[in-house]
Amino acid sequence: MSKHSYYPHGVCSQQIFFELDTQNRLHNVSFTGGCNGNLKALGILVEGQEAEKIVLLLKHNDCGGRGTSCADQLARAIEEALAKNAKNS
Numbered sequence: 001m002s003k004h005s006y007y008p009h010g011v012c013s014q015q016i017f018f019e020l021d022t023q024n025r026l027h028n029v030s031f032t033g034g035c036n037g038n039l040k041a042l043g044i045l046v047e048g049q050e051a052e053k054i055v056l057l058l059k060h061n062d063c064g065g066r067g068t069s070c071a072d073q074l075a076r077a078i079e080e081a082l083a084k085n086a087k088n089s
Contacts (some may be wrong), residue, residue, distance in 0.1 A: 001027065002085060006077030010068045013039065016077050024051045024082060034070050042071060051078045 006016045011035030019027040031044035046054050055075045063069035 002083075003079040004077065006073070006080065008068075008073035008077070009031075010066050011063065011070050011073055013070045014086055016070075016074055018074075018077070018081075020047070020051055020078075020081055020085065024085070025049060026051055026054060026078070029074070031070060032052070039070055050086065051082055057083075066080070 001021050002017045003019050004017070008016055008024075011034065012054070013031040015032040016029070017031075018029040019040055021027060026046045027048065029046055032037040032041070055078050057075075058071040059075035059079075061071040061075075062071045
């Protein structure tokens with residue numbers, strides 16, 4: 001498992017943590033800050049899901065006209081992690 005952290009921009013959450021297994025499935029997604037209940041639920045919903053699928057589902061999700069959201073920032077974090085893992089392979 002590879003561990004990842006990401007500092008989101010333009011949202012209430014301050015940091016995102018997650019792990020990717022060798023099949024690029026998400027595990028242990030958690031957020032620091034933000035809407036605690038909603039973000040815990042998001043982590044539960046994406047647990048064990050294919051990272052690329054989650055990116056497609058969550059990318060460009062908007063919160064209050066900000067042009068982004070915690071879900072969108074998670075998608076960006078996953079994309080960054082997938083690119084990093086591919087580069088290191």
